[in-house]
Amino acid sequence: MIAVQNVAGTRVAVLGLGRSGRATVRALEQGGATVVVWDDGGEARAQAEADGLEVRDLTKAKSWDGVSLLVTSPGIPHLYPQPHPAIAAAWDAGVPVDNDIGLFFRSFATDAWDGFGTRPKVVTVTGSNGKSTTSALIHHILAESGRPSQLAGNIGRGVLDLEPARDGEVVVLELSSYQTDLARALTPDVAVFTNLSPDHLDRHAGLGGYFAAKRRLFAEGGPDRAVIGVDENEGRYMANQLSEGPGDDRVIRVSSGTKLEEASWAVFARKGFLAEWRKGRQVASVDLRSITGLPGAHNHQNACAAWAVARSLGLGPKAIEAAMRSYPGLPHRSQRIAERGGVAFVNDSKATNVDSAAKALQAFARIRWICGGLEKEGGLGPLVPHLGSVAKAYVIGREAAAFARQLPGIEAEVCTTMARAVERAIAEAQAGETVLLAPAAASFDQYDNFEKRGEDFVAEVRARLG
Template sequence: MIPARSFEGRSVALFGLGGSGVATAKALAAGGAAVTAWDDNPESVCKAEREGLQTANLRGADWSTFSSLVLSPGVPLTHPKPHWSVELARAADVEIIGDVELFSRERTARAPGAPFIAVTGTNGKSTTTALTGHILRAAGRDTQVGGNIGRAVMTLDPPEPTRNYVVECSSYQIDLAPSINPSAGILLNITPDHLDRHGTMQHYASIKERLVAGSETAIVGVDDIWSAQIADRLERTGREVVRISKRLALTGGLYADGTELMQARDGKIRKVASLEGICSLRGQHNAQNALAALAACLKVGLKHDEIQAGLSTFPGLAHRMEQVARKGNVLFVNDSKATNADAAAPALSSFPRIYWIAGGLAKEGGIEPLRGFFPRIAKAYLIGEAAPAFSATLGDDVAYEISGTLDAAVAHAAADAAKDGAVEAVVLLSPACASFDQYRNFEVRGDSFRQAVAALAGVDMIGGTN
């Protein structure tokens, strides 16, 4: 735990008592703050009280006594309407911050030189965070990994000068972290997402920009117009910018040439790393993730051979193009993390012959943006609420069935793929949808896929859960 000592002696309101909220409340209390916590869910309040936290309904509180409102990231800050706790805090001129801001202040106070890599982007940030942490650990660095992936940021070990931090930051967290100041800030990409929370693409992009704008070195993917414009703006302000691209041969920066990672600098081009034969980093999207990790690790002092060694031993992440089993010529891949069309595109682009399981709670645009990948799909197996709409999009272009449930989709896809004469046929769960119509979250959906595959006769499971 990181005790939030910069809040010692202050009275702090905290709203949102999920896992990260409870962890943050404990960190504040450990640092000497007087914390008053609340949640709209009575069960969460009761659980927090059982864990020794002081709770009180903040609607009736005297907000003039609070120095800060610490808000859980999932609570609406601006759109579609500010949460009532936000309105009360603003009326009392109380600052509104989140757990990443607490971490940033503690690092600045305790160990401002501690290497801090912050990762954001619409897609790819979890893999990039895990990969960067893996490379640093493989090189022998004391490394803490958390934030929007795995451990809540305030449960990490306290800042020390030689302790490295790799923190995944969602747009929600950045919105609540005004002083975030990483050694290396990574912005992978920006595509439409979370617009119900941020209102417009302009607002969403501006929040993402804050992370790299506060960084010593801004590492920016320039394959989309929003991010490319951010890189240009930052460079004009004098910020050190490292551009990365998975598809453009840059004249300055890092880019992918197939599986080779290239560096262009001072008019010279050289290979700095390779992804050849690394199955966990298969696909163009993973080239971008690797480029970002490479740039960040160079920033904090790793050598090229250390980075290559870390890339080569990266096991991958569960639910992100996770290879879970084989049966004859059929490979089973769990990409449950693909909760929108843009997130599903990398997996669909990585395999030539796909038996695609898709569906769930659809997001805006459905699967129309994936039309270019339809020739790769041998057949689609549609599940959940999105099945009728997805079937209309597929139309006569792709053979499909409405399977309804994931178990049925796995059984039918496996049977059809077994008859395929391709060198490798892939049964791919890449839903392009949220999971909430049938599952609590994408992890539960991915675990269900793995269990359904394991129940098939004659399958060889691969490597546990990564």
């Protein structure tokens, strides 16, 4: 547990009592604060009262007497499409609003670090797609190389649930736009930007606001080193903004598909090979094609970013390559779950938007594609150029028929349920093909989250394969 600093003797309000909210309460109490809480759910409030916490309706002006800070959970809107009433009330009362990420950055360093031989570091990873895989891969490389490491943030555990830093440790944080948008302190040592594609547009009032939320980690955080994916204009812009010129190696540019030989420091992948270039010459190369935990060009971009971080932390190429080869992959992200009769089964339920689904479709040669769900803003048009590898689509979701009509040039069967889709895909799949779940849509029309959807796919496949 990271005890929050500089809150002793103060009263702090916590809005939202999910995973991060509960951890925030404990960390504030450990730091000596008196905590009051509110959650829109009656069950969460009742549990808080049973735990001995003071529950206040923070939407009421009178609830702010004596409160010096509000800490809100990342899923609660603080500006768009409109601020939560409790946050608006905090503004009116003149109470600062922060989140657990801001508390972490102002509390992680302690006096104990004076006795360390090597100062701990924080690596942050943000972007639209690939940030979970990149974060987990960095953590895996560090662990395999014998470097103390913890992984938290938008993946795994809450940031304030981390253990206090050890000598030489590296903390790897996956951060969403919801987390970077509000945090009042952002001071990573190394920050990664993977890529940008339209997502969460209602929460950020459009693509510009979404990018601005990501950019805060670099513009306000001032990392010692920035690893920037430059396959989109937003990444190219940010790399240019952060760099002082061609010789500035504080910015490491990464790409999947583009040679970056002119940059002072770059890591890129082409045709399955990763190359690291520094000051105009190649210093390392790895064949990524046989690394089963990182299939496809999108995962090769993730590998480039993780490689760049590991190199910036002083790890050698051989150690990084060996660790990559043992990387098992993450559940629901290009997760190979079975193979039978020459047919592979891959769970990419995390492909909840068009861009991530397009990347998944480019990773395999011939695909029986399970797709569909709660369609996101913008439609499926950008997917059309990437349907060439699809032998057939099996569409799930409550609006499966409407989804299927947006897939021109391929056969699409309306299945509605996961059980029917898996049954039909298995019946028709041939050796050399891949049955791929990459929905290109949110899960909330049928499932609580993408994890539940992926678990259902895995269960249906295993039940039928025996």
